[in-house]
Amino acid sequence: MDFGFLSEYWYYFVSGTVNTIVIAILTVILGVIIGTGIALMKISHNKIFKAVASSYIEFIRGTPLLVQITLFFYLISLPEFHIFGLEMERFIPGVIAMSVNSGAYVAEIIRAGIQAVDKGQMEAARSIGFTQGQAMRYIVLPQALRNILPALGNEFVVVIKESSVLSVISISELMRNTNIIQGAIYRPFEPLAITAVIYFVLTFSLTRLLGYAERRMRTSD
Amino acid sequence: MMKGMLKRIFCLIIVVTIGISIAGCGGGETMKRIEKTGKLVVGTSGDYAPYEYHMLVDGKDTIVGIDISIAEEIAKDMGVQLQIVDTDFNGLLSSLNTNKVDIVIAGMNPDEKRKKSVDFSKIYYEAKQGVMVRAEDKDKYKTVADLKDKKVGAQLGTTQEKIVKEQLEGANLVSLGKIPDLVMELKNKKIDALVVELPVASGYVKNNNDLALTDVPVKDDTGGSAIAVKKGNSNLVEQINKSLDRLMKDGLIDKFVQEANEKNVTK
Amino acid sequence: MINVKNLHKTFGSLHVLQGIDVTIEKGEVVVVIGPSGSGKSTFLRCLNLLEQPTDGEIIFEGINITDKKNDVNKQRQKMGMVFQNFNLFPHLSIIDNITLGPIKLKNQTPEQAKENAMSLLKRIGLEEKANNYPAQLSGGQKQRIAIVRALAMSPDVMLFDEPTSALDPEMVGEVLEVMKELAAEGMTMVVVTHEMGFAKEVGTRVLFMDEGKIKEDAPPSEIFTNPKDDRTKEFLSKIL
Numbered sequence: 001m002d003f004g005f006l007s008e009y010w011y012y013f014v015s016g017t018v019n020t021i022v023i024a025i026l027t028v029i030l031g032v033i034i035g036t037g038i039a040l041m042k043i044s045h046n047k048i049f050k051a052v053a054s055s056y057i058e059f060i061r062g063t064p065l066l067v068q069i070t071l072f073f074y075l076i077s078l079p080e081f082h083i084f085g086l087e088m089e090r091f092i093p094g095v096i097a098m099s100v101n102s103g104a105y106v107a108e109i110i111r112a113g114i115q116a117v118d119k120g121q122m123e124a125a126r127s128i129g130f131t132q133g134q135a136m137r138y139i140v141l142p143q144a145l146r147n148i149l150p151a152l153g154n155e156f157v158v159v160i161k162e163s164s165v166l167s168v169i170s171i172s173e174l175m176r177n178t179n180i181i182q183g184a185i186y187r188p189f190e191p192l193a194i195t196a197v198i199y200f201v202l203t204f205s206l207t208r209l210l211g212y213a214e215r216r217m218r219t220s221d
Numbered sequence: 222m223m224k225g226m227l228k229r230i231f232c233l234i235i236v237v238t239i240g241i242s243i244a245g246c247g248g249g250e251t252m253k254r255i256e257k258t259g260k261l262v263v264g265t266s267g268d269y270a271p272y273e274y275h276m277l278v279d280g281k282d283t284i285v286g287i288d289i290s291i292a293e294e295i296a297k298d299m300g301v302q303l304q305i306v307d308t309d310f311n312g313l314l315s316s317l318n319t320n321k322v323d324i325v326i327a328g329m330n331p332d333e334k335r336k337k338s339v340d341f342s343k344i345y346y347e348a349k350q351g352v353m354v355r356a357e358d359k360d361k362y363k364t365v366a367d368l369k370d371k372k373v374g375a376q377l378g379t380t381q382e383k384i385v386k387e388q389l390e391g392a393n394l395v396s397l398g399k400i401p402d403l404v405m406e407l408k409n410k411k412i413d414a415l416v417v418e419l420p421v422a423s424g425y426v427k428n429n430n431d432l433a434l435t436d437v438p439v440k441d442d443t444g445g446s447a448i449a450v451k452k453g454n455s456n457l458v459e460q461i462n463k464s465l466d467r468l469m470k471d472g473l474i475d476k477f478v479q480e481a482n483e484k485n486v487t488k
Numbered sequence: 489m490i491n492v493k494n495l496h497k498t499f500g501s502l503h504v505l506q507g508i509d510v511t512i513e514k515g516e517v518v519v520v521i522g523p524s525g526s527g528k529s530t531f532l533r534c535l536n537l538l539e540q541p542t543d544g545e546i547i548f549e550g551i552n553i554t555d556k557k558n559d560v561n562k563q564r565q566k567m568g569m570v571f572q573n574f575n576l577f578p579h580l581s582i583i584d585n586i587t588l589g590p591i592k593l594k595n596q597t598p599e600q601a602k603e604n605a606m607s608l609l610k611r612i613g614l615e616e617k618a619n620n621y622p623a624q625l626s627g628g629q630k631q632r633i634a635i636v637r638a639l640a641m642s643p644d645v646m647l648f649d650e651p652t653s654a655l656d657p658e659m660v661g662e663v664l665e666v667m668k669e670l671a672a673e674g675m676t677m678v679v680v681t682h683e684m685g686f687a688k689e690v691g692t693r694v695l696f697m698d699e700g701k702i703k704e705d706a707p708p709s710e711i712f713t714n715p716k717d718d719r720t721k722e723f724l725s726k727i728l
Contacts, residue, residue, distance in 0.1 A: 118573075126561075127647075
């Protein structure tokens with residue numbers, strides 16, 4: 001084991017880690033937006049909405065993320081431009097693919113969260129005179145959020161780990177940068193070991209943070 | 222529902238295929254584009270030292286290596302700026318054919334299969350191929366016959382893969398996408414030998430005491446590395462060949478190889 | 489006030505309501521009794537369309553609410569409903585439970601709504617619980633809050649769906665007390681219950697339901713002393 005290369009290549013770990021975190025945050029945000037839409041479609045009474053939402057979820061969950069990412073990269077052809085040194089023509093399709101993927105899982109999390117709210121809550125709200133939408137907004141969703149948030153935290157952890165797949169379309173996240181270092185220093189093992197530790201520290205501290213937040217939320221009940 | 226979905230997927234595939242084939246037409250357009258933008262966009266795969274690899278130069282992430290030095294010279298001859306695009310090796314030729322890059326320099330061998338989808342310049346560097354093994358096994362492998370029934374690694378979709386199949390009779394091929402992964406397998410005794418280009422192999426041997434080069438003779442039919450250009454751009458190929466002739470005549474390419482090897486040795 | 493004509497409701501192959509015809513006048517306290525599975529809760533839930541009737545008409549204050557073009561949300565504001573399981577909103581404080589409807593639906597200012605809610609809470613003696621959450625209340629307190637929540641919308645009629653069935657016995661009294669006061673003030677009420685004492689004492693009319701039909705419709709004095717229908721007799725003999 002020889003970690004002397006770090007003096008020359010530490011930068012790639014740092015920038016890769018930062019990019020991985022940025023990608024994960026964007027993915028979770030977009031995934032929640034997509035997932036909420038799909039979940040609402042799935043629990044609606046409109047047959048077409050239901051069918052679209054179900055096909056979406058089934059298709060995404062039935063195909064590998066790797067395939068989806070490659071497919072999106074070739075489908076979304078963007079002119080090249082850079083923001084903060086990131087190649088947007090790769091970064092954008094990559095984040096979209098990750099979000100579309102995560103959205104399907106988030107949709108199921110949200111649907112389950114909504115359906116776990118007692119049916120009586122919706123009935124009580126409707127009996128006061130709230131419309132379906134108002135009842136959702138004021139009564140059901142705020143309660144569903146307590147079921148949803150912990151599961152969303154787990155999805156965040158999953159996204160951090162799965163974003164390593166983006167290295168196949170050469171987005172300079174942590175895994176891609178690890179490959180770059182491996183290729184440059186003729187030593188394959190050490191960079192990989194460091195990267196494993198970084199991923200673990202990221203997900204472990206996030207899990208602890210979420211556990212703490214969850215306990216706080218429960219005691220405020 | 223299932224039927225509708227299949228239909229949609231089908232449409233998608235057709236649209237993609239048509240898109241790619243339309244992008245494949247047109248003549249001399251790459252040269253026109255380079256002249257218009259004043260920029261030569263070079264696609265490469267920056268994890269293949271010493272041909273191309275990343276380094277911090279004055280604190281900035283930069284791709285350097287033999288191929289990059291050559292690309293700089295070509296851009297200089299054309300009087301345009303150079304821009305490097307770093308992609309996975311497997312995606313390079315489709316980047317070329319979808320006009321995401323103008324040319325590809327990535328230590329690429331002009332084999333028959335690739336010649337079907339793109340055109341190549343003349344060969345700029347005749348790399349020899351080497352068989353790398355664990356240092357402790359160096360004495361065991363002297364001839365092609367010694368590799369019989371052994372597991373021999375090569376990078377997926379490369380000339381080396383072909384060499385294992387055609388020249389190493391009785392060897393079992395193990396293909397992986399990335400050379401570092403293959404090296405790891407070699408070190409962990411999951412494979413017994415590894416066919417790589419000599420400049421790459423010597424980099425690994427220099428940096429890893431437990432690796433060694435054998436004298437097992439393998440030869441390269443394709444002759445070395447060349448620059449890929451989208452089909453129908455003979456004027457661009459000519460321009461590149463002119464630059465390559467100059468570099469070879471002045472012995473600059475050998476100098477680049479030497480430079481890259483020196484720069485790259487970390488200790 | 490409420491005019492029900494030939495009301496039918498089926499759940500799949502189950503014919504729960506088999507033609508209900510009844511008129512409820514302003515100021516009446518109508519108590520609906522009957523064995524479980526007789527359709528009395530379904531009937532009540534049809535009155536504000538929490539269950540969509542399969543057939544028939546419901547006219548409320550002159551408007552046919554079963555008409556597809558009618559927006560029932562407007563009428564629901566005038567029909568308060570109290571559920572067996574209270575259905576308070578657990579994420580909102582008591583005061584917010586009560587004021588949410590008036591603020592969002594009746595355009596009351598938060599100050600107005602709060603003032604109104606506090607005076608309602610004072611009436612049932614729970615004003616000090618205003619900032620508590622439902623989970624901190626007993627069952628009886630929850631149900632009284634649920635009644636106040638419905639009243640805050642100033643409804644013209646109150647629907648009670650077995651309001652005391654989920655309560656511990658010692659808490660039934662406090663809820664019935666509030667309902668009695670309400671009746672005394674002249675509120676129109678439709679109450680599905682098993683509390684025969686309440687029916688006798690407060691009801692102006694008792695509907696006995698069985699097998700999806702109203703078998704008997706009479707004042708409590710008559711129905712409890714001199715039932716005419718055989719099924720009514722049988723039912724009353726079992727529970728009294």
